[in-house]
Structures are given as structure tokens and as C-alpha cells.
Amino acid sequence: MITVSGLRKAYGDVVALDGVDLHVGKGEVFGVLGRSGAGKSTLLRCVNLLERPDEGVVNVDGRELTALGAADLRRARQRIGMIHQHFALLSSRTVAGNVAFPLEVMGVGRAARARRVAEMLDLVGLADRAGAYPAQLSGGQKQRVGIARALAAEPSVLLSDEATSALDPATTQSILALLRRLNRELGLTILLITHEMDVIKAVCDSAAIMSDGRIAEAGPIPELLATPGSRLAAELFPLPPAEPGAVTVALGTDPTLLSRLARTRDVDVAVAAGAVEQVAGVPAGRLRLRITGAGAAAALAELRGRGLLVEEDA
Amino acid sequence: MTWSEMSPLLWEATGQTAVMVGWSTLFTVLFGLPLGVCLAGTDRGGLFPAPAVRRVLGLVVNVGRSLPFIVLMIAVIPVTRVLTGTTIGTAAAVVPLTIGAVPFFARLVETALREVGRDVVQAAEAMGAGRVTIVARVLLPEALPGLVAGLTVTVVTLISYSAMAGVIGGGGLGDLAVRYGYQRFETTLMVVTVVVLVVVVQLAQTLGDAVARRLSHR
Ligand SMILES: Nc1ncnc2c1ncn2[C@@H]1O[C@H](COP(=O)(O)OP(=O)(O)O)[C@@H](O)[C@H]1O
Ligand SMILES: [Mg+2]
Numbered sequence: 001m002i003t004v005s006g007l008r009k010a011y012g013d014v015v016a017l018d019g020v021d022l023h024v025g026k027g028e029v030f031g032v033l034g035r036s037g038a039g040k041s042t043l044l045r046c047v048n049l050l051e052r053p054d055e056g057v058v059n060v061d062g063r064e065l066t067a068l069g070a071a072d073l074r075r076a077r078q079r080i081g082m083i084h085q086h087f088a089l090l091s092s093r094t095v096a097g098n099v100a101f102p103l104e105v106m107g108v109g110r111a112a113r114a115r116r117v118a119e120m121l122d123l124v125g126l127a128d129r130a131g132a133y134p135a136q137l138s139g140g141q142k143q144r145v146g147i148a149r150a151l152a153a154e155p156s157v158l159l160s161d162e163a164t165s166a167l168d169p170a171t172t173q174s175i176l177a178l179l180r181r182l183n184r185e186l187g188l189t190i191l192l193i194t195h196e197m198d199v200i201k202a203v204c205d206s207a208a209i210m211s212d213g214r215i216a217e218a219g220p221i222p223e224l225l226a227t228p229g230s231r232l233a234a235e236l237f238p239l240p241p242a243e244p245g246a247v248t249v250a251l252g253t254d255p256t257l258l259s260r261l262a263r264t265r266d267v268d269v270a271v272a273a274g275a276v277e278q279v280a281g282v283p284a285g286r287l288r289l290r291i292t293g294a295g296a297a298a299a300l301a302e303l304r305g306r307g308l309l310v311e312e313d314a
Numbered sequence: 315m316t317w318s319e320m321s322p323l324l325w326e327a328t329g330q331t332a333v334m335v336g337w338s339t340l341f342t343v344l345f346g347l348p349l350g351v352c353l354a355g356t357d358r359g360g361l362f363p364a365p366a367v368r369r370v371l372g373l374v375v376n377v378g379r380s381l382p383f384i385v386l387m388i389a390v391i392p393v394t395r396v397l398t399g400t401t402i403g404t405a406a407a408v409v410p411l412t413i414g415a416v417p418f419f420a421r422l423v424e425t426a427l428r429e430v431g432r433d434v435v436q437a438a439e440a441m442g443a444g445r446v447t448i449v450a451r452v453l454l455p456e457a458l459p460g461l462v463a464g465l466t467v468t469v470v471t472l473i474s475y476s477a478m479a480g481v482i483g484g485g486g487l488g489d490l491a492v493r494y495g496y497q498r499f500e501t502t503l504m505v506v507t508v509v510v511l512v513v514v515v516q517l518a519q520t521l522g523d524a525v526a527r528r529l530s531h532r
Contacts, residue, residue, distance in 0.1 A: 048440055074443070074444060076442075077439075077442035082440040084433055088437035090434060091456060091532050092456050092458060101451070102441040105438075133531035134531070135531055153441070
């Protein structure tokens, strides 16, 4: 759905993007994690060409945006929703007026606009605040308006620039849950950037870690968890330092694997440490295990064969 | 001088001031608003950056603003003649008043537009809005309270400029104070005129503040 390749962007001496390749599949929630100044916002703003990259190609929904003229680019942007850290709502317009804005830009008629605005406000649970001004809303409500506005034109893609960074933890969770629901119900593809690990864990199917303008690592989260030496896995699911006689195992997708292993290979499995959480609704993480008994070697071989053995006997 | 003698003089002068200030306000908005949009838009981070254009506009505006109004009024007499066919009277005074106020108002418009957050403009760009749409539907509506505040200051300035219009026969309250109060030692009329001027300015400011507050949803 989104493919960028070879993106470079420099501001004077500062290289914000230093050769970035990224692919986001249809219906995927993709999170880019990185410290402040890593180039995340620049990357996101290159996807809808708010920022023109010095080099590289941007493809969204089968169109090469970097090859479009100004008018075509404007039309293409109407199909790419964006939400912002500080909401970027029009203070002079009501909630309904803000959601109507992208429809006005597209030239949608008054009646169709009103219908769509009502639908969108229902979707984000703000139907009763249609006549309020942004200044009268809480942060969470403002971001809901931002989301309704971003989705009013039925985009195929939603870009999110630190959409929850200005919100408190409880509100953050409710906004993330909303994004996840929209992803499921509308099949919306979401590319979000954040400096918060928890955001990635809460909603993302795939993730990338960015530093100094480069993507250091990227992939579906279960795969990253099963990748030895993965920096992203270690950041998302930190375990205490390795210890002799213990192995580190990714949880994988089979929830009964360990108990079956204990039964079929005749081993004892003891958990020494673990980091397991719900990621996008399913348990994911890593366990540090001590596997002992006659079949220990065979059990390890099976785990290795399944690609779940991340770290052996350190 | 009795009240019944002063009254018609005051009414006539107030009417002349209203005509001069009213028309010149209208023309100031007509020319100053687009000029302010150009000043803000042509800046480096603006909607349609054009440093060379901006430098020229900035220079013209600064020259206009640095001329004392009384000098400007005399200096533009040839222009006034071309535009109105005469160089004296209330209508003729509208020309220098407008020329004097346009650069002033344009700067205030520029400032008000700058106050609009960059993120809001970019959000509109991200939604596929073009520049005209952004100016008409984002910048101007978002800046409206600031624009009204700027207009209020401009009107008050125009009232004070219009007091000098007596020099070219424009009449008005200022002229009345000078001709009767100063030249004929009618101190009472002078004081009354000053009071009327203060009240008019106060009314304009209060009204402007109320409208700006009403329009602001921040
Ligand atoms: N418009 C700009 N002008 C100059 N430097 C910029 C601009 N935007 C970003 N940068 C620089 O590029 C780098 C990456 O910035 P950014 O993409 O905002 O990082 P992040 O979103 O990860 O915090 C930073 O060093 C920042 O200072
Ligand atoms: Mg950023």
C-alpha cells in the first residue's frame, strides 16, 4: 500500500533521511519507532510529499506520488488521511465544520457533506459535540475530531505523526483502540510514527526502528521477536541479561507449544524471566527458559527448527 | 458660542469625519487585505514564497509608513486630482487617507496571518487543499479576530489622520477644533469637539473589541 525507496532528505548539513526503504502492506498497522530527531516526522511528511525528498520514490496505493504534477498530487493527497500530534484543527470552525473541510476541498455537495460528517462523528463517538468549537474539547476529543476529519474523504491510508504524544495514558489507550478498530472495520492501512514503545505494542502488526535517518530494522513483530539480536525486539520486550544454562525463546503463534514440548520431548520447562504482552490483541513476547531432562537437546532442536530459538545458552 | 450655535457645526463636522473615515476604511480594506496576504504569503516559509517580490512590497509599505501623514497628504495631491478630479474637499481627502492607511493595515494583516499556526496550514495541504483554498478557507477565517483587531486600530488611526484633512479642505471634527477652537479662541467648542472625538474613538474601539471577541473561538 505504501512503498518508499531510497528516500534522502537533507536540511543544509543535517541529513534527516539517509536512504530509507519501507513497505507497508494493505490493511497493516505499521509503526516507526525512534528517538526525537531520528527523522520520523520527515519520513512521514515525505509519504504525502508535504516535504519533497531530495532523492527517492514514494508509492501510495499504486500511484507514484513523486512523479505527479501539482494538481494530481493534490487529488492523491485527498486519499491519504493524516493526524497530528497537536491536532491541527481549525479553531474558527466547529467540530462538524472541521470534519467537513476535506469534503469541501474535494467539492462534495452540501447534503452529501452533512451526511458524511454525521457518519464520521458517529464513528468516533462525538455525534453530540458536532456544534462545539475545538477550544471546548479535551485533548482526546480533539484527536477524535482529527481522526474523523482525516477519514472523511475515505482515504485508503492514514498517516499518524505522534498522534497520542500530547495525551495522557488513559486517553492514549482509547485513541489507540479507536485506530485499531478503524483498521479492522474499514481495512484502513495505518503508518504511524512514535517515540513510545507502548504505542507500537498496543496497535502495530509491524514495526521499524529508525535512528540517524535510517531504518535500522523492520518487519512483522512476531518475526522480529524470533530474530536473534533484534534491537527492536529487545527494546519492545526487554529481558534481564542472559544467564548460563538458559535459552531465550520467542512466544510464536502456537499458544500450547511449550506444554506440548514438555509432554512429547519429556523435558521440564522452567521460566527464568519473561516479557509477554498483548500485541495488537494477541500475546507476544519472549521467555527465558531452562529446559532440562533427557530430551532437552531435541526440544531445543525443535524450537530452533521453528525459528523460535532466539538466544542459546549464553 | 451657545449650544444651538455649536450643534449644527458639530453635526456637520461629525458627518464629514464619518464620510472620510467610512470611505477610506472601505478602500483600505479593499487594497490592504490583499497586500497583507501577499506580504505574508511571499515570505520564505509562506504559501507562495517570492523573496524578491516581498522585498519590493516591503520597501513600498515601509516608505508609505515612514511618511508623516501631513506630508503624504500634500505629496499625493497629483494622484488625488487624477482620481477625484479635485484636490480639495471631503471626497478628495479620502485618497490620501486611504494611501496612508493601506500600508499600515497591510502590516497588521500580515501579522494576523502569521499568527495562524503552521500546522493548520500544513494539515490543509495534506488534505489536498490548494493555495487559494488555504487563503480563503484557512488563513483568513483563522485570522479573523486578529484582522478585526487590526481593522479597529486602523479606523482609530484614520479618525486621527482625518483631523488633518482640514489642510486640504476636508472638514471634519479636527478641522472644526482648529478653525474655531484655535483660530477663533472658541475654547468651549474646542473642548466639546475633543470630547466628541474621544467618544467616537472609544465607540470604535469598544465595538471592534466586542466583534473580535465574538469571533474568537480560541
Ligand atoms: N524544516 C526543517 N528544517 C531544518 N531541519 C529540519 C527540518 N525538519 C527537520 N529537521 C531536522 O531533521 C532531523 C529529523 O527531524 P524529524 O524528522 O522531525 O525527527 P523526529 O520526528 O524523529 O523527531 C532533525 O535533526 C531536525 O532538526
Ligand atoms: Mg517528530
